[in-house]
Each structure stands twice: as structure tokens, then as C-alpha cells.
Amino acid sequence: MIIVMKSGSPSAEIERVSQELRSWDITPEKCVGQHKVVIGLVGDTAEIDTRQIQNLSPFIEQVIRVKQPFKRASKEFRYREPSEVVVPTPNGPVTFGQNHPLVIVAGPCSVENEEMIVETARGVRAAGAQFLRGGAYKPRSSPYAFQGHGESALGLLGKAREATGLGIITEVMDTADLEKVAAVADVVQIGARNMQNFSLLKKVGATLKPVLLKRGLSATIEEWLMAAEYILASGNPNVILCERGIRTFDRQYTRNTLDLSVVPVLRSLTHLPIMIDPSHATGFSEYVPSMAMAAIAAGADSLMIEVHPNPAKALSDGPQSLTLEGFEQLMLELAPLGKFFGRWAKPPFATATPKFASISSTASI
Structure with a gap:
């Protein structure tokens, strides 16, 4: 599962969202792209409703489930931005x-x-x-x-x-x-x-x-x-x-x-x-x-x-x-x-x- 933050989201808000997710026994991994920040969620997210995450912050643009078994390697994990x-x-x-x-x-x-x-x-x-x-x-x-x-x-x-x-x-x-x-x-x-x-x-x-x-x-x-x-x-x-x-x-x-x-x-x-x-x-x-x-x-x-x-x-x-x-x-x-x-x-x-x-x-x- 990944969280796409809106362009211009304050770094303090991104950290607050990440800290909240850690309390759910999920590991957030921040990926900084050219235009947006994406937070990848690693752990058991199957039972989490995407709406729960969406309600964490008004700066969250989108919550996407990664369907592939290779989570971090998947294209969605970086919101379709190629890695370098x-x-x-x-x-x-x-x-x-x-x-x-x-x-x-x-x-x-x-x-x-x-x-x-x-x-x-x-x-x-x-x-x-x-x-x-x-x-x-x-x-x-x-x-x-x-x-x-x-x-x-x-x-x-x-x-x-x-x-x-x-x-x-x-x-x-x-x-x-x-x-x-x-x-x-x-x-x-x-x-x-x-x-x-x-x-x-x-x-x-x-x-x-x-x-x-x-x-x-x-x-x-x-x-x-x-x-x-x-x-x-x-x-x-x-x-x-x-x-x-x-x-x-x-x-x-x-x-x-x-x-x-x-x-x-x-x-x-x-x-x-x-x-x-x-x-x-x-x-x-x-x-x-x-x-x-x-x-x-x-x-x-x-x-x-x-x-x-x-x-x-x-x-x-x-x-x-x-x-x-x-x-x-x-x-x-x-x-x-x-x-x-x-x-x-x-x-x-x-x-x-x-x-x-x-x-x-x-x-x-």
C-alpha cells in the first residue's frame, strides 16, 4: 500500500502521518519524487481500510493498494517514477x-x-x-x-x-x-x-x-x-x-x-x-x-x-x-x-x- 501526498505537503505533516502509521505496527518508507512524496507502507495492510488512512490528513491525495507480491520493487511503490x-x-x-x-x-x-x-x-x-x-x-x-x-x-x-x-x-x-x-x-x-x-x-x-x-x-x-x-x-x-x-x-x-x-x-x-x-x-x-x-x-x-x-x-x-x-x-x-x-x-x-x-x-x- 502506498500513500501519495499532495504537492507542497509540509514535511512536518508527512512526519506526523508516518508516526501515526508506526503506531499501527506498519513500517512507513518515504520516497521523495520529482513532484510528490510517496509513503510506502510495509507490513500487514490487508485488513486496513484505505479510508482510514485517507482520513489521517487533508494533505493525503491518494491511497493505493499494491497488488503485486513484489511490493518495494513494484512500479506503484514509487508512484510510477523510475528509480535512479x-x-x-x-x-x-x-x-x-x-x-x-x-x-x-x-x-x-x-x-x-x-x-x-x-x-x-x-x-x-x-x-x-x-x-x-x-x-x-x-x-x-x-x-x-x-x-x-x-x-x-x-x-x-x-x-x-x-x-x-x-x-x-x-x-x-x-x-x-x-x-x-x-x-x-x-x-x-x-x-x-x-x-x-x-x-x-x-x-x-x-x-x-x-x-x-x-x-x-x-x-x-x-x-x-x-x-x-x-x-x-x-x-x-x-x-x-x-x-x-x-x-x-x-x-x-x-x-x-x-x-x-x-x-x-x-x-x-x-x-x-x-x-x-x-x-x-x-x-x-x-x-x-x-x-x-x-x-x-x-x-x-x-x-x-x-x-x-x-x-x-x-x-x-x-x-x-x-x-x-x-x-x-x-x-x-x-x-x-x-x-x-x-x-x-x-x-x-x-x-x-x-x-x-x-x-x-x-x-x-
């Missing part, structure tokens, strides 16, 4: 949200060594990325596959940030590692395989660190949003949803199936920002540019692109990784489309003249 996740980085704050420029996240699947991760960070920064992604801890289907270098890789991500000023996005797999990961990461990633690790979701929610929540391999949209609800219910409003492809029938020609229809569906259901990961979704670098363009057209707020200096020698996910040259070319191709949809702003630290501007997209991936 503002992430401080050494290069300045970056905002994920529907009314902001597209945020580009790029980097390798795994952090392999210092030279590789710093080279990648410099390359993607020069092309216009705002965040470096790289795995220190890697969940793998096979116990014999490369699992990441762990804590030592976190230190290398820190060096890449020092060298470039990029924000860092990296995955946490275990609550025991959360403190170490959160000390380095500007955004903590919950991977697809941990989407319903509820103990981890609660712990991450308690940190208040921005969270990137990837959709599970076979998760429904409601299951995904309910996972986000765990983080939000723990007190952390800074959640970004990431579609990275779901498992369907065909595993021969693509790694997963990119569900681009999820963008308009989520827009109708939630206020949270939306990221698309075409690299994991397709599994092959040659399909990434087309799906990245389609994601922009669909209305995504952010893209996560896998990039490696030498994909043929990558320790994990080489086939889906763009080269540094390929990523730079992709950014050149995305720019006109992003500008057309009003979602593109050249970062102040992007190179003025791209190093690989003459390389064709086909040759570079």
Missing part, C-alpha cells in the same frame, strides 16, 4: 536510470593477471565505458573449470581502477567473501546461479552497496523481481536488474536466449533500472553488436559487454568476448542509435579520435 541508482566512481558519479544516458559496462569474464586487466580497463575506458567488469570469484558448471583467482584478483581490480578511474563491478558468490568484495566493488554483482540465494541477497541488501542482480538461468520475471525484493526489503534501494539470457530449447547456435521482451515488461512492473548483457545471452561475439543495438532500441538503461585483449587465449568465455578493437568499433556503431533515442552522452574521458576507427565491425569480432 547513483554510483560514485573516481571519474565522477554515474547514474543508472530510465531518464539518463546509457551506462556502458565492459571487461573480461575473469581477471587473469595485472597486465591483462589493466590493458582491458584502459582500452574500454578510452572507447567510452564507465565501468569495468571482471570476475574474481567465478561460478562454473564444471568443478574443473577455471574458478577465478579470488582475493588476489580483487587487488588487481583495484589497480585497474587506480589506473583508469573506472567503476568496478564484480561478483560475490558467498557471504563469507562479501566484505572483501564490497571493499573493492562499486557495484556488487549477484550472478544468475545465485539469484535465489536468499541468505546472500539479505546480506548484500544490508550493505547498502549498489547491487547488480542477474536473472537466473530459468527464472520467471516474478521470481526475478521477488529476488530483488529480498535486497530492497533489507534496506538497500540501489538495485539494477540484468537480463543475461535464459535457458530455452536451442543450445547449438546460441548459449542462451536473450529475452529482450523483458524490457517493456519490466517497465510496466517495476521502477528499477534495466541492464542487458548480450555477451552471456548469445555466447558468440559476432551476435553481440546486433543484440546490443536491439537492447538500446528496446529501452535498456545499460549494457554489459564482455571484452578481452586476446579472446582466443581467455581462461573463460573467450568465444563471446569482443577484442578491444571490436569493442571500440561497437561503441562507434552504438553512438548514432543511442543519440537517436536520447540515451547517449559521450563520457568526458573517452578518446577524441578512436584508435581503431577504420576497422570494420565484421573484421574486429
Whole structure:
């Protein structure tokens, strides 16, 4: 249930209403929008008559029941205003949200060594990325596959940030590692395989660190949003949803199936920002540019692109990784489309003249 206060409502009156509601064993959560203040009510509100609340103050404009099981994640909880996740980085704050420029996240699947991760960070920064992604801890289907270098890789991500000023996005797999990961990461990633690790979701929610929540391999949209609800219910409003492809029938020609229809569906259901990961979704670098363009057209707020200096020698996910040259070319191709949809702003630290501007997209991936 949410309470919409009238424009210009005195702050003292909003606090009085909130205090009154607390005496009903309900937790009020204030959301300040561009034009109105909304009070979300968390708790057992099923038996409360909306007229009781309406009579609390003449400054209450409307009382609305939230019918979705995901209360805080629902669009109604913020009175249909999209939320913004503002992430401080050494290069300045970056905002994920529907009314902001597209945020580009790029980097390798795994952090392999210092030279590789710093080279990648410099390359993607020069092309216009705002965040470096790289795995220190890697969940793998096979116990014999490369699992990441762990804590030592976190230190290398820190060096890449020092060298470039990029924000860092990296995955946490275990609550025991959360403190170490959160000390380095500007955004903590919950991977697809941990989407319903509820103990981890609660712990991450308690940190208040921005969270990137990837959709599970076979998760429904409601299951995904309910996972986000765990983080939000723990007190952390800074959640970004990431579609990275779901498992369907065909595993021969693509790694997963990119569900681009999820963008308009989520827009109708939630206020949270939306990221698309075409690299994991397709599994092959040659399909990434087309799906990245389609994601922009669909209305995504952010893209996560896998990039490696030498994909043929990558320790994990080489086939889906763009080269540094390929990523730079992709950014050149995305720019006109992003500008057309009003979602593109050249970062102040992007190179003025791209190093690989003459390389064709086909040759570079």
C-alpha cells in the first residue's frame, strides 16, 4: 500500500502521518519524487481500510493498494517514477536510470593477471565505458573449470581502477567473501546461479552497496523481481536488474536466449533500472553488436559487454568476448542509435579520435 501526498505537503505533516502509521505496527518508507512524496507502507495492510488512512490528513491525495507480491520493487511503490541508482566512481558519479544516458559496462569474464586487466580497463575506458567488469570469484558448471583467482584478483581490480578511474563491478558468490568484495566493488554483482540465494541477497541488501542482480538461468520475471525484493526489503534501494539470457530449447547456435521482451515488461512492473548483457545471452561475439543495438532500441538503461585483449587465449568465455578493437568499433556503431533515442552522452574521458576507427565491425569480432 502506498500513500501519495499532495504537492507542497509540509514535511512536518508527512512526519506526523508516518508516526501515526508506526503506531499501527506498519513500517512507513518515504520516497521523495520529482513532484510528490510517496509513503510506502510495509507490513500487514490487508485488513486496513484505505479510508482510514485517507482520513489521517487533508494533505493525503491518494491511497493505493499494491497488488503485486513484489511490493518495494513494484512500479506503484514509487508512484510510477523510475528509480535512479547513483554510483560514485573516481571519474565522477554515474547514474543508472530510465531518464539518463546509457551506462556502458565492459571487461573480461575473469581477471587473469595485472597486465591483462589493466590493458582491458584502459582500452574500454578510452572507447567510452564507465565501468569495468571482471570476475574474481567465478561460478562454473564444471568443478574443473577455471574458478577465478579470488582475493588476489580483487587487488588487481583495484589497480585497474587506480589506473583508469573506472567503476568496478564484480561478483560475490558467498557471504563469507562479501566484505572483501564490497571493499573493492562499486557495484556488487549477484550472478544468475545465485539469484535465489536468499541468505546472500539479505546480506548484500544490508550493505547498502549498489547491487547488480542477474536473472537466473530459468527464472520467471516474478521470481526475478521477488529476488530483488529480498535486497530492497533489507534496506538497500540501489538495485539494477540484468537480463543475461535464459535457458530455452536451442543450445547449438546460441548459449542462451536473450529475452529482450523483458524490457517493456519490466517497465510496466517495476521502477528499477534495466541492464542487458548480450555477451552471456548469445555466447558468440559476432551476435553481440546486433543484440546490443536491439537492447538500446528496446529501452535498456545499460549494457554489459564482455571484452578481452586476446579472446582466443581467455581462461573463460573467450568465444563471446569482443577484442578491444571490436569493442571500440561497437561503441562507434552504438553512438548514432543511442543519440537517436536520447540515451547517449559521450563520457568526458573517452578518446577524441578512436584508435581503431577504420576497422570494420565484421573484421574486429
